[in-house]
Amino acid sequence: MDFAHSERAADYLVEVRRFVRERIEPQEASVAAALAAAPWTVPPVVEELKSAARAANLWNLFLPNHDHGAGLSNVDYAPLAEAMGASALAPEIFNCNAPDTGNAEVLVQYGSAQQQQDWLLPLLDGTIRSAFCMTEPDVASSDATNMAARAVVDGADIVLNGRKWWSTGIGHPNCKFVIFMGVTDPDAHPYMRHSMVLVPLDTPGVKVERMLTTFGYFDEPYGHGEVSFTDVRLPLDAVIGGPGRGFEIAQGRLGPGRIHHCMRAIGLAERALELACRRGLSRTAFGKPLVNLGGNRERIAQARIAIDQARLLVLHTAWLLDTKGIAGARSEVSQIKAVVPRMTQEVIDMAIQLHGGAGMSDDFPLARAFTGARALRLADGPDEVHLGVVARQELRRYQDS
Incomplete structure (x- = not known):
């Protein structure tokens, strides 16, 4: 390695x-x-x-x-x-x-070739944006099998009904489509019930009900919205990969995505640590630089250690994904998702403390950064779900022996 x-x-x-x-x-x-x-x-x-x-x-x-x-x-x-x-x-x-x-x-x-032509190429061209609609307000979405939204096949069409929220990116003025996940066959195996459907945002029956704040921030221009789908009818070829493959697609989507999320969070932690160090060296209180007060040197040292540990864990997970695929990195993907956002939140919190009141304002990027790190402990699955995956994988080693 x-x-x-x-x-x-x-x-x-x-x-x-x-x-x-x-x-x-x-x-x-x-x-x-x-x-x-x-x-x-x-x-x-x-x-x-x-x-x-x-x-x-x-x-x-x-x-x-x-x-x-x-x-x-x-x-x-x-x-x-x-x-x-x-x-x-x-x-x-x-x-x-x-x-x-x-x-x-x-x-x-x-x-499909048509979906790629119509939506993938403009997305890669940067001329449009998109959103992903999976989380729901009326069920505990930490368990995706609770999903209540429906994607029902009706002859040559698929009909969508349900309500989603925390649909990131839905507020962007260039958001042109969403990927909607809903139950197609409630009697199928739990991992074969769902479908993902590509939905143009201007389809009749799609309505952005409201934009949600996170600790008071709208995260403009992307935003996180609550979206309703009422008798949204689309041709069956809007289904991605075919009916019943939603869970399979979701698992393939989330492995690399969690690498991306975690490494971006590490970059955020690095910037927070840099700001903390510069602030601590440039400000004086009680006749001393801030870094020499109240254990701040130790906090800075602990932040450096925590960032470097997290980075190594993510790189190891990335290597496993490259060499063994998601099946060989399932525990590690959940490990990084549980570790990195929490580490980032703690480093940013330390930086805010060194900045005093300024750290809570928008004069520095720390308040928004803290909001993003805290939200990431819920996005793509809460800490508890990922820790459960890690424990299950670990215990399986001994149960099978």
Whole structure:
């Protein structure tokens, strides 16, 4: 097992880091101001940066498929995702933002030629955005078998009914389609009941009921919405991969996606630690630099150790995904999803404390970063579900012997 970056990954990493530092981070404040004035819009500088990133060949780096992406493995892409995670603005600039990455992976692996032509190519072109509709407000969505929404085959059509929420990206002005997951055959095996359906957002019966806040933030311009589907009728060829394959597709989607989430979170933790160190060295209280007060040096040391531990665990998981697939990395994928968001939340909290009241304001990116890290402990499955997977995999080693 060798975690040294390949030559291609190392070259990309230099360029991505430079682009984030020199082009994206200087625009964060102006983009935030523009969104405060007009929340559900795309500031012109965002499209300018996207064009520049594409011209620099820093585009669709997440896709291992050579026809559509950079052809990087999970291990190669992981450090690039970390570099992008340092800025909330960066992933879209490189056309590597969730949930578009996961939706693109689904369409690459399972989409029909027509679905790829109509929706995948514009998504990879960066001209449209998308959302994923799985979580529901009226059931405990930590157990996906509780899903109540329906995707019922009716002759040559499929009819959707249900209500979804925390549908990330639904507020983006360029969001043009969602992937909807619903029950097709309630009597089938629990993992063969569901279907994923590609739904153009302008289909009759689809309604964004409201946008949800997270700790007071709308996360504009992407947002997280509650969406209703009322007798939404689509041709059967809108089903991705065919009826009954929803769970299979979901499992394939979530492995690499969790690598992406976790490495971006590590990049966020790195930026928080940097801000904490700079603040601690530049501010004085009671005649001493802040870093020399109240155990702050130890907190900084613990943050460095925790970040590096988490990174190694994610890289190991990425290596397992590359070499053994999701079946050989099931425990590790859940391990990183339980460990990394919590670590990131703790590092950001430490940085907020060193910044005092300023850390809770939008003068620094820490408050929004904390919100994102805390939300990630629920997104793609809560901590408890992932810890349950790890325990089950661990106990199985002894039950079978």
